[in-house]
Amino acid sequence: MAPSGALAELLQHLRERSGRTYTSLERRTRISRSSLNRYCLGSAVPPNYGTVEKIATACGASRGELDTLYRLWAEAQVEPATHEHAAAAGPPTADRPPSAETSLSAEEPPPADEPPSADEPPPADEPPVADEPPVADERPVADERPVAPRSPVGPARAPEPEARPPARRKRLPYEILSVVAGLVALAIAGAGLNRLWVDSRADPGEEPEARAAQQVGGPEWSQPPEPVPKGFFGVTINAATGAMPTFPTGATRFWDSETRWSQVEPSRDRFDWSNLDRLVIGARTAGLPALYTFGATPAWASPAGPRSPYPEGPRASAPDSTADWDAFVRAVVTRYRGRIAAYELWAFAPSPYFFTGSATTLADMARRAGRIVHETDPRATVVCPGIGDLWEPASQRFLRDFASAGGYENCDVAAVKLHQREPGDPPESMVELTRVIDRTFHEAGVSLPVWNTGAAYRIATEKPLTEELAGDYAVRFYLVGLYARYDRMYFYNWGGTKLPIVLQAVDGPPTRAALMVRELERWLDGARITSCGHGPAVNLPPRAWQCRFQMPGGPAGSHLGTIAWTEAGAAAIPLDEHAVRVRNLGGGIVDAAAGGVLRLTEQPVLIEYDTAG
Incomplete structure (x- = not known):
């Protein structure tokens, strides 16, 4: 056939x-x-x-x-x-x-x-891709050879050509040879041109968006070794007690911690600092940089505004008077100067639950607040309002309008809300959203470091994940952030228990998911990231992902390492000849056999090499 x-x-x-x-x-x-x-x-x-x-x-x-x-x-x-x-x-x-x-x-x-x-x-x-049948037990047929992954020190060597016995020569008349040579040349040229034409043409029966993108080999991106950002592993605190995670983490964010504007200033010029004081003391005691998030306009500042879903009755609108906004921002930053490291200028926008105003109004609020923060505490980082629901074109337009109105002028960091398109989708599906966000920022002319400061509003209604998936997804949440080159990822949340993934209840022990995140942090302590990629472009199976690092330690002071995993199912990959050990997130270590095969799963592993970084 x-x-x-x-x-x-x-x-x-x-x-x-x-x-x-x-x-x-x-x-x-x-x-x-x-x-x-x-x-x-x-x-x-x-x-x-x-x-x-x-x-x-x-x-x-x-x-x-x-x-x-x-x-x-x-x-x-x-x-x-x-x-x-x-x-x-x-x-x-x-x-x-x-x-x-x-x-x-x-x-x-x-x-x-x-x-x-x-x-x-x-x-x-x-069903999400994660539920599709795994491929771990499927065996290639005898003439199928797996493609070795790229060596951490260079591209994979091409396989040696098979030796063929010399063909028996038969002398032909010159005229026949000339004709045959001409036909062969035409056939080769025609085949090459035809192949180029076939590869580049579009199928008339396909819609334009169905045409496959250009196939490009190599990692998604690569760079000289850069440290994993300090404070990258963040969590949003969902408790007002002042308690902090008992497992290592890099930064804290205060939201859903009883520190909303409507709670701190329940009436004009009357402040209740008790909750925020406890949290700031707790974060400083734990040595964690704190991010305070503004949001929830008090009812007295916008009486006719739509209600926000919090018991004290705040509004999802902007305050009627910018003077009230300016005064609150100045009061907070003055009180916590030198103690709160960063300020997020609004929790979530656009949203019927958090902000129903225009992008122009929010941009004006951000410009004013950013200027006040920089004047009052020059060392503090100004994080622009968290823009969410960016799967939706309306939210992408809001971001562009916010930028066009000068919303990012006084900000040091742009904030977004990363989440899967559908509940249950694997964390890697967020990579598509980061590309949408990158494109939208580019169109808006914004070039700032990016922090992920939250999730979708619906997260509190999503079903809990299994013990195994919760751990895998928690770790891969942070790996997706590294893949997207974000400077900080705030996991939502710490302290809450009615969520798909729970890290730790207040006064309870860390969950298995939290301990796996802790192990990932240990792997990357002192590491420098060099590249990330996935699938056949980096000689991996289609649903496999990796990020590469310069790891501390070794005779030369550093060595190379790769964190690899699949988004669904399992896949076998041959180990590079320089691989010396494989670490799992349970703390286990296995010596790598030269020429051996590693079974990748949805739980990431660290492959270490004897090659100096």
């Missing part, structure tokens, strides 16, 4: 095995049903491997199957046929699994008329 036919049969097999309809795949991949139909039936070859990988990954393909798909797709590019042919059935072979059908079955009508399946949930409720 021609490679294009085998490619189509394998895609069809994967689709059938996954149980996905064309409608479900269209939603997952953003490739039109008509195109999916042609690719799975063999009447068209996908224009690039990115499209093949997108379909196969959505169907839960294993690493070996992805390798086979790439080989078939590459071979199909130089077929003499036009690729517009019907899929032909044939007996199963070693590299082609059997297919239950070679045309649309009676149970599944043609894609153009395919109604959504009765038992098929809408996109928001589709």
Whole structure:
């Protein structure tokens, strides 16, 4: 069978095995049903491997199957046929699994008329990738060899070409040789041009957004070794007792800690500093830099404003008088000068629960407050209001409008709220959101360090995670921050117990998740980060991620290390010849065998090398 036919049969097999309809795949991949139909039936070859990988990954393909798909797709590019042919059935072979059908079955009508399946949930409720079948126990066939990851000291060596016996020569007349040489040259040139044309063209049947992006090898980013930012591992305190985490952390944020504006100044010029005093003393005793977050306008400052969901009845609007705002900011910064390290100028915007005013109004409040903080406590860091719900275009417009109105003029740091698009999505899904945020900042002309200061409002209503997932997700929350190159990540929250992930209840012991975060902090104490990347671009399986570091210690004073994990399931990767040990988040250490294979899972591990950093 021609490679294009085998490619189509394998895609069809994967689709059938996954149980996905064309409608479900269209939603997952953003490739039109008509195109999916042609690719799975063999009447068209996908224009690039990115499209093949997108379909196969959505169907839960294993690493070996992805390798086979790439080989078939590459071979199909130089077929003499036009690729517009019907899929032909044939007996199963070693590299082609059997297919239950070679045309649309009676149970599944043609894609153009395919109604959504009765038992098929809408996109928001589709099972997250984390629930797809793992690939740990799948074995590559004999002729499939895993690709070694890049060496920490350079690119992976290319495999040695297989030795072939010399071909027997047969002398031909000069005229025949000339003709053959010309035909071969034309064929090679034609094949090369055709392949370039096929790789770069767009499939007319696909929507523009479905076309795969340019395939680029290498890490997402790389840089000279830079220290992991001091205070990177932050937590938001959800208690007013003054108690602090009993496991190591890097910074604290005061919100939902009974320190809202409406509580500190319950009536004009009458202050209750008791809660905030306890928290500031607690943070200083623990040696933790404190971030105070402004928010919750008192009812007396905006009587007609919409109510915010807090018992003392604050408003989600801006104060009616900027003089009241200026006076409160000045009172707080004056009292805690030199004791509070940073100020976030509003908790969350835009939001019906926290701020319903315009971006222009908030920008004016931020400019005024930033100026007061810098004048009153020059050493304090001014963090602009936390912009949230940035999956939504309306919030992206709010950020751009806030920037255009001069909101970032007096700020040292920009703040955002990172969260998964849907509850239960793996933490790595936030990487897409960080790219949206980066693009929005670029469009707005903003270039400031970024802190993640919270989550989605809905977090308090999300279901608790299992013990295993809670630990894995807590650690990967911070790793996503490193991947996004954020300077600080505040986990929401510490002290609360009605959340998907609990780190520690007040007066209780740290949870397993907190202890795993503690181990990650130990790994990175004194480390310098050099790069992050994921998937085939860095010679890893499609759902595998890594960040690389210059680690302290060793005969040369430093050595190289890689933290690696998967976002779903498991995958086997060969260990580099310089790997000496693998650490897990339970504190265990395993010696690495040269040429051995490491089973990556959703729990990150640290691979250390004997190579000097």
